[in-house]
Amino acid sequence: MFSQDELIQIIKNNNLVSESKLEQVIAKVAQDNSSLERSLIEDGLTSEDTLYKAAAQYFKIPFISLKGKLILKSVIDIVPEALAHTYQIIVYDMDDKALQVATTDPFNIEIVEFLRKKTNLQVEVSLATASDIAATMRQYRHSLEETEFKDFVSKPEAIDDLALIEGDKLKVMASDVSVIKLVDTILEYAILEGASDIHIEPEEKRLGIRYRVDGLLRNVMGLPKSIQAGMISRIKILANLKLDEHRVPQDGRFRVETPRYKMSVRVSIIPVLHGEKITLRLLNEASSLLELEELGFFKHSLDLLHRHLKRSYGLILVTGPTGSGKTTTLYGMLNSLNTPGVNIMTIEDPIEYKMVHVNQSQVNAKLNYTFATGLRSFLRQDPNIIMVGEIRDTETAEIAINAALTGHVVLSTLHTNNAVGAMPRLLDMGIQPFLATSTIGLIMAQRLVRKLCSHCITGYSVDLSDALKDMPTLCSERVINFLSADGSNLADILSVKTSVLTLWRGSGCVECGNTGYSGRTGIYEFLEVKENIANLVLARASSAELASAAIQNGMLTMAEDGYIKALRGVTTLEEVLRTTQEHV
Numbered sequence: 308m309f310s311q312d313e314l315i316q317i318i319k320n321n322n323l324v325s326e327s328k329l330e331q332v333i334a335k336v337a338q339d340n341s342s343l344e345r346s347l348i349e350d351g352l353t354s355e356d357t358l359y360k361a362a363a364q365y366f367k368i369p370f371i372s373l374k375g376k377l378i379l380k381s382v383i384d385i386v387p388e389a390l391a392h393t394y395q396i397i398v399y400d401m402d403d404k405a406l407q408v409a410t411t412d413p414f415n416i417e418i419v420e421f422l423r424k425k426t427n428l429q430v431e432v433s434l435a436t437a438s439d440i441a442a443t444m445r446q447y448r449h450s451l452e453e454t455e456f457k458d459f460v461s462k463p464e465a466i467d468d469l470a471l472i473e474g475d476k477l478k479v480m481a482s483d484v485s486v487i488k489l490v491d492t493i494l495e496y497a498i499l500e501g502a503s504d505i506h507i508e509p510e511e512k513r514l515g516i517r518y519r520v521d522g523l524l525r526n527v528m529g530l531p532k533s534i535q536a537g538m539i540s541r542i543k544i545l546a547n548l549k550l551d552e553h554r555v556p557q558d559g560r561f562r563v564e565t566p567r568y569k570m571s572v573r574v575s576i577i578p579v580l581h582g583e584k585i586t587l588r589l590l591n592e593a594s595s596l597l598e599l600e601e602l603g604f605f606k607h608s609l610d611l612l613h614r615h616l617k618r619s620y621g622l623i624l625v626t627g628p629t630g631s632g633k634t635t636t637l638y639g640m641l642n643s644l645n646t647p648g649v650n651i652m653t654i655e656d657p658i659e660y661k662m663v664h665v666n667q668s669q670v671n672a673k674l675n676y677t678f679a680t681g682l683r684s685f686l687r688q689d690p691n692i693i694m695v696g697e698i699r700d701t702e703t704a705e706i707a708i709n710a711a712l713t714g715h716v717v718l719s720t721l722h723t724n725n726a727v728g729a730m731p732r733l734l735d736m737g738i739q740p741f742l743a744t745s746t747i748g749l750i751m752a753q754r755l756v757r758k759l760c761s762h763c764i765t766g767y768s769v770d771l772s773d774a775l776k777d778m779p780t781l782c783s784e785r786v787i788n789f790l791s792a793d794g795s796n797l798a799d800i801l802s803v804k805t806s807v808l809t810l811w812r813g814s815g816c817v818e819c820g821n822t823g824y825s826g827r828t829g830i831y832e833f834l835e836v837k838e839n840i841a842n843l844v845l846a847r848a849s850s851a852e853l854a855s856a857a858i859q860n861g862m863l864t865m866a867e868d869g870y871i872k873a874l875r876g877v878t879t880l881e882e883v884l885r886t887t888q889e890h891v
Contacts, residue, residue, distance in 0.1 A: 309362060309366075311343050313362075313365070314343055314344060314362075315329070315333070316365070317361050317362050317365045318347075318353075318358075318361075320361070320365060321361040321364075323352075323357065323358065323361060324347065324352050324353060328352060332346050332347060332352065355436045355437070355438055356372070356436060359434055359435070359436045362434060363433075363434040366413065366414075366434070368413050368432065368433065368434055369433040369434070370434050370435075371399070371407075371409045371433035371434070371435050372436075372439065373397065373399060373409055373440070373442070373443045374439060374442070375762050375817055376399060376443070376817065377446075377816075377817050378397070378398075378399050378400075378443065382398055382401055383397065383398060383399070383443075383446055383447065384447075385398045385401070385422070385425070385426065386422070388444070388447040390418075391444065391447070392444065394412070394415060394418045395410055395411040395412060395440050396408060396409070396410040396412075396415075396418055396440075397409045397410070397435070397440055397443050399443070401426075401428065404428060404429060405428050405429040405431050406422060406426060406429070406430050406431065407431055407433070408422065408430055408431065408432050408433065409433050409434075409440065409443075410432060410433075410434070410435065410440070411434070411435065411436070411437050411440055413432045413433070413434050419432060441499060442818065443817075444499060445499065445500065445817075445820060446817065477536060477537075477540040477550045478540070478544075480536055480537035480540055481540035481541040481543075481544050481550075483537055486534065486538055486540075489530075489534065489541075490538060490541045490545075493505065493527075494587075496518075496527075497587075497589060498563070498568055498570060498589060500518060500520055500820075501520055501521075502518035502519055502520050502589060503519050503520070503522075503588065503589060503630075504518070504519040504586060504588050504589065505517075505518055505519075505585075505589070506518075506519070506524065506584070506585075506586055507538070507539070507542075507584065507585040507586075507587070509532075509580075509581040509582030509583065509584060510529075510581055511581055512532055513529040513531065513532055514529065514530040514531070514532060514534060514535045514538065515528075515529050515530075516528050516529070516530065521757045521822075521824055521825075521826065521827050522755055522756075522757060523757075535582055539576070539582070539583050542574060542585055542587070543557070543559075543576070545561040545572075545574075546559030546560060546561050546572075546574040547559055547561075548574070553578060553582075553583060554578055556575070556576060556577045556578070557574075558573075558574065558576070559573075559574045560657070561574070562592075568591065569591070569592040570589050570590065570591055570592065571589075571590040571592050572587050572588070572589060572590070573587070573590065573657065574586075574587055575587075575588075590659055592661075594660075596638050596639070596642045597635060597638070597639055597642075598639060598642060598643070599612065599636075599639040599640065599642075599643055601639075602632075602635070602828070603828035603829040603830070603831070603872070603877075604829070605789075605863075605871075608831060608833055611835065612640075612749065615748045615749040615835075616640060616643060616716070618716065618748060619716070620711055620712070620713075620714045620715055621711050621716060621717070621746055621747070621748040622708060622711040622717045622718075622719065622746045622747045622748070623640070623716075623718050623719075623747075623748065623750075624719055624720065624721050624729050624747060624749070624750045624751070625637060625718075625719070625720045625721075625751050625752075625753065626720065626721045626722070626723040626724075626725070626726060626728070626729050626750060626751070626752045626753075627720075627723075627724075627752055627754060628722065628724070628754075629722075630755070631753055631754050631755055632753055632754075632755045632827075632829055633720040634655075634659055634696070634720070636751075636753065636829070637694055637696075637718050637719075637720065638659075638660050638662070640694075640718055641653070641662060641665060641692070641694055641718070642662070644692055644716070645662065645663075645664060645665060647664070649691040649692055650666070650688070650689055650690050650691050650692070651664070651665045651666065651690065651692045651693075651694070652665075652667075652668070652685045652688060652690045652692070652693055653665060653666070653667045653668065653693070653694040653695075653696070654668050654669075654670065654678055654681035654685065654695055654696060655668070655669055655670065655694070655696040656669065656670035656678070656696050656697070657669055657670075666688075668681055670696070677703075678695055678697065678698070678699060678700075678703045679700065679702040679703045679706055682695055682703060682707060682710065683706055685710075686706075686710060686713075686715075690715060691715065691716065692715070692716045692717075692718070693707075693710055693715055693716070693717045693718070694717075694718045695707055695717065695718070695719040695720075696719070697719065697720045697721070697722070698719050698720070698721050701736045701737045701738075704733055704737075704738055705737075705738065708738060708742050708743065708746050708747075711746040711747075712742070712745065717746075723752070724752070725752045725832065725850075725854075725864075725865065726750045726751060726752040726832050726833065726834035726857070726862075727750075727834055727850045727853040727854045727857055728752075728850050729752075729834075730743060730750070730844050730853060731849070731850055731853075733747075734844075734847065740844050740845045740847060741845065743844060744841040744844050744845060747836050748835070749833065749834070749835055750833075750834040750836070751831055751832065751833050752832050752834075752865060753830065753831045753832075753865070754829070754830050754865055754869075754886045754887060755827045755828070755829055755830075755886070756827060756828060756829075756830055756872070756878045756882045756883060757822075757825075757826070757827055757878060757882050758824060758825060758826045758827060758828050758878055759811055759812070759813045759823065759825075759876060759878060759879065760813040760815075760816060760822070760823055760824055760825040761825070762818040762819065763813045763815055763818070763819065763823060764811055764812070764813055764876060765811070765812060765813070765814050766809050766810070766811055767809070767810055767811075767812060768807045768808065768809055768810075769807070769808050769810055770807060770808075771803070771806050771807070771808045774808060774810075777884060778866070778870065778884065780864065780866055780867055780870070781801070781870050781880075782801045782802070783867055785858070785861065785862075785867055786801065786863075786867050786870055786871060787801050787802055789867075789871060790871065790874070797874050808874075810879070811876040811879065812879055813879075824882075828872070828877060830865050830868045830869040830872065830883065830886065830887070831865060831868050832862060832863060832864050832865045832868060833863075834857050835862075837860060839856050839859075839860070840853065840856055840860070843856055864887075865886075866883060866887040869882075869886065869887060870883060
């Protein structure tokens with residue numbers, strides 16, 4: 308694209324960043340050997356659109372926004388996808404005289420000349436942002452199987468028993484150029500689609516590939532069974548795992564780095580009926596930590612959380628199933644507490660985000676370095692704040708509670724379905740009720756729901772009485788009081804219970820891949836351990852009794868939190884129902 312000197316001049320000409328802040332960022336990128344453009348955008352000092360519009364003005368070329376632009380297949384295919392990725396260029400329109408081209412590098416004469424000779428048309432170049440180019444690339448992806456693999460995946464007879472293949476032969480299969488390209492392409496497509504996980508699943512007669520995008524699995528393609536051994540071996544080599552071990556689970560990791568992204572890939576392999584199933588978790592190393600304010604908390608919930616984070620001791624628990632965003636929330640809390648005056652230590656499995664000035668330690672089961680042993684050692688390191696990735700057993704729970712009792716702020720997660728289930732779960736682990744109520748100040752539960760695409764959101768009407776059949780707490784007193792305090796006329800509509808209600812959905816567009824959704828946000832419930840809750844815990848009350856008391860205290864349930872967000876057009880009621888599984 309443009310050089311760092313040109314970028315600095317663009318910023319100064321348009322007063323995009325103050326002189327002092329710009330000098331700080333330049334010094335930082337020089338030390339880290341990172342990108343000035345990426346640092347400015349990731350640190351929130353300027354937006355990508357603002358920067359590129361200023362660059363277009365500086366270079367005296369047009370700026371084009373590709374957001375929501377649907378491109379004819381015959382037009383976009385003028386530049387093959389591999390070439391488009393290499394040169395970051397998109398043909399987005401044409402007529403009988405000229406091609407309209409968007410790129411991040413308008414001064415690449417080579418590709419412009421190539422297009423002119425190929426089409427015998429003039430080439431009119433505009434500057435576009437890197438994220439616009441990346442998003443538009445998705446329009447190439449009509450069929451991954453057809454576009455990428457038809458030419459190099461052969462289909463010989465399937466091998467009956469992959470475990471019988473010798474290690475040397477597996478190495479040869481994994482080194483095959485077609486297998487290497489296959490794995491690289493599946494990874495690249497997943498990254499560009501924003502997938503969080505890749506599932507490679509052996510079936511009787513084929514190898515299935517699925518991506519998890521915005522929390523939902525989607526089928527990508529099926530591969531011939533003959534490719535299975537080579538593909539699994541290739542991933543084992545990347546993750547430094549044993550090639551000839553097929554009987555027990557293996558875990559590893561590797562990194563994928565290109566000029567466009569840096570990803571850490573966690574590998575989990577388990578034996579299944581028809582071979583070995585692989586799950587690849589994709590973690591973006593370049594993504595910045597989210598602030599608590601960006602996680603979807605309502606103001607009263609955020610104020611409650613900040614109040615407990617300011618305490619000098621105590622335990623805060625985040626609960627929910629795997630994949631519900633608990634770790635991201637913990638990192639958001641640490642981010643708000645991370646100041647020069649405190650010593651923060653974490654024990655994690657694995658370390659998902661790297662944090663400056665935070666002492667992060669990773670569990671290692673092979674060396675018997677567990678959450679409990681790490682936490683016990685932490686107490687000799689003079690910490691102020693401790694983050695435990697997960698409380699899995701009685702020993703970890705006891706040490707965490709003792710740490711909270713002795714003047715430490717402890718943050719951790721627990722696998723329960725809701726906030727009120729955390730206390731009974733800890734008591735089942737053998738924790739004494741008086742210890743739990745003395746140390747735990749706040750328990751929160753969460754789920755992730757898909758957000759409506761802002762480019763294709765549309766309203767529609769439903770009869771409120773019909774909606775209540777599936778959502779019994781849609782018109783709860785707490786939801787109505789919340790909306791009323793917020794000054795929303797929705798409170799009046801919900802109070803009537805016979806009115807027509809306006810809801811929201813995504814009609815589907817290029818930006819969201821025709822799903823109607825783009826990105827995810829959290830829905831939450833907060834259980835503050837007040838006196839009446841503590842008394843119930845001491846009496847070993849049931850989860851139902853705790854839930855009743857918490858609701859009397861004014862707790863919004865996760866479903867109610869989700870309904871309010873759906874009524875405001877953040878998500879859909881169907882998405883809230885799917886996630887919380889509330890029913891009559």
